[in-house]
Amino acid sequence: MRKFNYRFVLNNVGILLMIEALFMLFSALIGEYYREEARQAIYLSSGITLLAGSMLTFANRVLAFAGMEQDNRKRSITKREVFLSVTLAWVALALAGTLPYLLSGAIPSFTNAFFESMCGFSTTGSSTIDNLETFPRSLHFWRSFSQWIGGIGIIIFVMSFMPIYSGGASGLFFDAEATGIAMEQVKPRVREIARNMFLIYFGLTLVGFFLLWAGPMDAFDAACHTLSSISTGGFSTRQAGLAYYASPYSEYVIIVLMFLGATNFMLLFALVTRGSLAIFKDEEFRWYASIILLATVGIAVSLFVTHRVGDAESSFRTALFQVVSTVSSTGYTTVDYQAWGPIYSLLFLGLMLFCGCQGSTSGGIKVSRLLVLAKNTQLVFKRQVHPNALYRVKINGKVIPENTTSRVMAFAFLYVTLAAVSAWILSMTGMTLDESIGVSFSSISSLGTGLGSYGPGGSYASASAFAKYYVCFLMLVGRLEIFTVLSLFVPSFWKR
Amino acid sequence: MKIVIAGAGAVGTHLAKLLGQENHDITLMDEERERLSSITETAEVFTVIGSCTSPVDLAEAGASSADLFIGVTPEESRNMISCMLASSLGAKKTLARIDNHEYLLPKNRTFFEKQGIDSMIYPELIAAKEIAMAINNPWTRFMWELRGGKVYLAGAKVRENAPIVNLYLKELMQVTKQFHIVAIKRGADTLIPTGKDQVLKNDIVYFTTLRENMGVLPTLLGKSSFEAKRIICMGGSRITERAIGELPPHIQVKVIERDRERAEQLVEVLPSNVTVFVEDGRNTEFLLREGITEADAFLALTENSEANILGCIMAKQHGVRKTVAEVENIDYIAMAERFDIGTVINKKLIAASKIYELLLQADASNIKCLAFADANVGEVIARPNSKVTKKLVRNLNLPPDITFGALIRNGEPMLVEGDTLIEPYDQVVVFFLNRALKHIEHLFN
Numbered sequence: 001m002r003k004f005n006y007r008f009v010l011n012n013v014g015i016l017l018m019i020e021a022l023f024m025l026f027s028a029l030i031g032e033y034y035r036e037e038a039r040q041a042i043y044l045s046s047g048i049t050l051l052a053g054s055m056l057t058f059a060n061r062v063l064a065f066a067g068m069e070q071d072n073r074k075r076s077i078t079k080r081e082v083f084l085s086v087t088l089a090w091v092a093l094a095l096a097g098t099l100p101y102l103l104s105g106a107i108p109s110f111t112n113a114f115f116e117s118m119c120g121f122s123t124t125g126s127s128t129i130d131n132l133e134t135f136p137r138s139l140h141f142w143r144s145f146s147q148w149i150g151g152i153g154i155i156i157f158v159m160s161f162m163p164i165y166s167g168g169a170s171g172l173f174f175d176a177e178a179t180g181i182a183m184e185q186v187k188p189r190v191r192e193i194a195r196n197m198f199l200i201y202f203g204l205t206l207v208g209f210f211l212l213w214a215g216p217m218d219a220f221d222a223a224c225h226t227l228s229s230i231s232t233g234g235f236s237t238r239q240a241g242l243a244y245y246a247s248p249y250s251e252y253v254i255i256v257l258m259f260l261g262a263t264n265f266m267l268l269f270a271l272v273t274r275g276s277l278a279i280f281k282d283e284e285f286r287w288y289a290s291i292i293l294l295a296t297v298g299i300a301v302s303l304f305v306t307h308r309v310g311d312a313e314s315s316f317r318t319a320l321f322q323v324v325s326t327v328s329s330t331g332y333t334t335v336d337y338q339a340w341g342p343i344y345s346l347l348f349l350g351l352m353l354f355c356g357c358q359g360s361t362s363g364g365i366k367v368s369r370l371l372v373l374a375k376n377t378q379l380v381f382k383r384q385v386h387p388n389a390l391y392r393v394k395i396n397g398k399v400i401p402e403n404t405t406s407r408v409m410a411f412a413f414l415y416v417t418l419a420a421v422s423a424w425i426l427s428m429t430g431m432t433l434d435e436s437i438g439v440s441f442s443s444i445s446s447l448g449t450g451l452g453s454y455g456p457g458g459s460y461a462s463a464s465a466f467a468k469y470y471v472c473f474l475m476l477v478g479r480l481e482i483f484t485v486l487s488l489f490v491p492s493f494w495k496r
Numbered sequence: 497m498k499i500v501i502a503g504a505g506a507v508g509t510h511l512a513k514l515l516g517q518e519n520h521d522i523t524l525m526d527e528e529r530e531r532l533s534s535i536t537e538t539a540e541v542f543t544v545i546g547s548c549t550s551p552v553d554l555a556e557a558g559a560s561s562a563d564l565f566i567g568v569t570p571e572e573s574r575n576m577i578s579c580m581l582a583s584s585l586g587a588k589k590t591l592a593r594i595d596n597h598e599y600l601l602p603k604n605r606t607f608f609e610k611q612g613i614d615s616m617i618y619p620e621l622i623a624a625k626e627i628a629m630a631i632n633n634p635w636t637r638f639m640w641e642l643r644g645g646k647v648y649l650a651g652a653k654v655r656e657n658a659p660i661v662n663l664y665l666k667e668l669m670q671v672t673k674q675f676h677i678v679a680i681k682r683g684a685d686t687l688i689p690t691g692k693d694q695v696l697k698n699d700i701v702y703f704t705t706l707r708e709n710m711g712v713l714p715t716l717l718g719k720s721s722f723e724a725k726r727i728i729c730m731g732g733s734r735i736t737e738r739a740i741g742e743l744p745p746h747i748q749v750k751v752i753e754r755d756r757e758r759a760e761q762l763v764e765v766l767p768s769n770v771t772v773f774v775e776d777g778r779n780t781e782f783l784l785r786e787g788i789t790e791a792d793a794f795l796a797l798t799e800n801s802e803a804n805i806l807g808c809i810m811a812k813q814h815g816v817r818k819t820v821a822e823v824e825n826i827d828y829i830a831m832a833e834r835f836d837i838g839t840v841i842n843k844k845l846i847a848a849s850k851i852y853e854l855l856l857q858a859d860a861s862n863i864k865c866l867a868f869a870d871a872n873v874g875e876v877i878a879r880p881n882s883k884v885t886k887k888l889v890r891n892l893n894l895p896p897d898i899t900f901g902a903l904i905r906n907g908e909p910m911l912v913e914g915d916t917l918i919e920p921y922d923q924v925v926v927f928f929l930n931r932a933l934k935h936i937e938h939l940f941n
Contacts, residue, residue, distance in 0.1 A: 388782060390756075390772045392763045399764045 014056030125234025151231025262356025363446030583612025658718030730777030731798030
């Protein structure tokens with residue numbers, strides 16, 4: 001029997017922390033540029049993180065030297081080590097991410113700093129900060145940058161540069177962090193795919209930055225908003241959010257960025273590099289676009305007819321912005337749609353359940369899973385009439401293996417159950433009915449905009465400490481797509 | 497012409513017999529003595545026992561001096577390798593039977609030619625095309641497009657209630673000029689009819705017609721045309737797969753396959769208008785539940801010829817109007833036709849006639865032939881000053897086993913009648929029984 005490979009886990013968490021320390025230096029550079037005091041705190045954070053990381057990797061060496069653990073052979077790595085590594089790495093990432101906030105004193109409470117950090121890395125975009133206008137710029141950048149790292153996933157990010165994971169393990173790592181179902185079938189070429197996804201991500205970020213800069217935003221705001229919208233995170237540098245700029249141009253650019261952030265990066269890569277039109281034939285993309293179109297047209301027409309937000313263009317823009325922001329799980333808002341009535345709030349609650357495409361930065365159950373669930377349900381009805389027929393769920397003309405279908409059903413079951421139970425738990429912390437439901441659904445789908453006082457323009461400042469930590473847990477589970485984290489709590493996962 | 501055929505299976509044997517009749521120098525090679533022994537008794541064919549992938553055996557069979565080498569063993573890769581070897585030994589042309597439609601794509605063509613494989617034939621695909629043609633024109637037994645769809649050659653059974661029954665062909669010519677009967681199959685005999693012949697009930701008449709006349713033909717033959725919308729297909733073979741690919745996508749198809757693993761494969765590749773069932777196609781209760789009484793066509797394409805024939809008979813009893821059976825056992829074909837099975841498909845005969853056609857193209861003459869029933873169809877170009885251009889068709893005194901079906905003049909198709917005068921460079925569609933080839937050469941050159 002094989003023993004659990006602790007050394008592997010220690011080593012991985014250590015390496016990722018060292019890389020995070022490097023990322024922090026980018027924020028420090030911003031601090032240097034604006035001559036902010038916070039830069040000292042960031043240098044210190046970076047140093048501490050680097051030290052912690054190197055200690056972990058050093059511990060790995062010491063253990064190996066002392067012979068306390070078995071030889072770190074590459075093939076003795078299983079899902080157990082990988083899932084634990086990824087979960088711990090994300091927790092460590094969020095923990096280290098609190099340092100700049102704490103040491104600079106910008107967010108004095110550890111609870112709030114951890115909440116802010118997790119909202120960043122999980123690309124949820126909720127916040128407890130209510131003085132964004134006076135918040136140091138270097139820390140603004142750190143918030144948005146953490147979303148950018150969390151959007152594509154730090155492991156995919158690292159994998160695309162460094163050959164730190166060997167063949168088999170990299171596939172498992174990719175599974176644990178990437179979004180969607182088809183990702184489970186790409187193992188042999190994961191490094192190449194990770195690199196392609198990152199290239200698209202980086203390219204979109206650059207283009208987005210220049211487009212936003214061309215509008216009323218200054219370079220700094222443009223950079224932060226680009227990082228937060230392409231990662232479908234949703235942090236803003238302004239207390240009033242995007243409404244501050246009152247610029248239709250900026251809103252349209254951000255709509256495009258959020259829309260692209262929630263599409264399948266592998267198909268985008270094929271479109272950009274090879275001119276492949278596969279993305280337009282992809283069933284998931286078509287459904288994703290159709291859902292957005294349908295919801296936008298419906299809301300725009302009803303807004304225009306009831307004269308809630310002004311002329312036809314602004315009705316359309318407001319509707320499109322809210323729908324894309326919700327479906328992509330970004331969470332930016334330009335208006336408080338709760339004021340329009342519960343029919344809209346419930347519609348957005350439904351939209352946040354499924355969100356974007358697989359292989360994107362968005363959260364939620366994903367449209368591809370929705371497709372599998374819907375098609376499978378249709379087949380259940382068909383089978384009643386034709387018991388001898390051999391029906392299989394097909395997407396893009398390809399049969400989805402039964403195994404995958406049952407995984408998708410388990411995923412959806414867990415997702416909805418967890419959201420429902422979480423709403424009930426949150427209601428015990430003093431939230432109202434709509435608040436607890438809104439917070440639970442929007443956290444697990446990494447959207448961040450719930451209902452009630454946690455809705456558009458709201459803040460988590462008033463939530464209890466327990467609620468904040470619980471929401472952090474939900475965000476992590478949602479970002480790593482349920483199984484990675486929850487597997488660790490299932491006894492049979494550990495049984496030999 | 498010297499021809500070497502590798503593989504004495506059904507296709508190879510049939511081909512050897514067919515070609516042996518025309519004074520070609522035929523060598524048939526196979527590894528198994530028993531398979532070769534039956535043919536030496538019936539036809540004048542030289543046989544060689546040996547492996548078609550062994551250069552020594554190929555040389556012994558005379559592949560180095562062959563004008564044509566044909567690889568028709570059951571295995572695709574053996575056929576291809578034997579063609580490559582034969583070509584390197586010096587065979588002028590090679591032809592391989594294949595199992596993969598990708599090889600036929602134009603982009604792959606030059607590659608295979610470079611490897612020494614000049615042509616390839618995929619019998620399942622040809623069979624599938626015939627099935628699709630039969631489904632799209634359910635009133636015919638079979639149907640061929642000639643000249644890229646300008647002229648059609650079709651065969652259909654004459655019903656008792658048909659307006660043309662018992663008419664003499666010369667009377668028929670006065671009633672309608674919309675089609676030209678070129679051959680009649682009565683029982684086991686095929687005849688090239690003249691004006692003095694009569695159309696009888698239950699004859700299978702073969703006629704040429706132009707595209708615009710297709711609509712009126714079913715009524716003349718006592719049939720009604722209908723569009724097949726629901727098809728039940730027994731057996732999920734490769735022909736099934738290809739045939740569904742050839743059919744219009746709005747047709748509802750139910751495929752019944754006994755083997756679960758094969759059924760899973762079919763679900764993977766077939767489009768969404770097809771439903772696959774795991775069941776025995778002979779289970780009547782199941783067929784009734786799945787609506788065989790409402791089906792427009794029944795395709796029986798399992799590997800079991802008997803089951804296919806019985807399946808079609810049963811489908812007929814349940815009122816299915818069009819039935820297609822794959823009958824691989826050549827001896828059963830006549831029987832299947834007697835049981836009124838709409839269209840009988842035989843992969844081997846299809847393959848053999850296709851190869852025969854390619855072969856005649858390779859020949860220097862300008863005659864291109866298709867073998868159907870027991871007669872041949874050829875396209876011949878009339879040379880200037882040839883005998884055929886001098887007189888009206890009725891005054892040519894054509895031999896009794898030749899008739900002209902249609903002609904293409906400057907790209908325009910027309911049917912040939914008694915008072916047609918053939919002009920130089922007309923492309924004439926000629927029907928003839930075997931052995932009449934010499935007369936044709938004489939008339940046209």
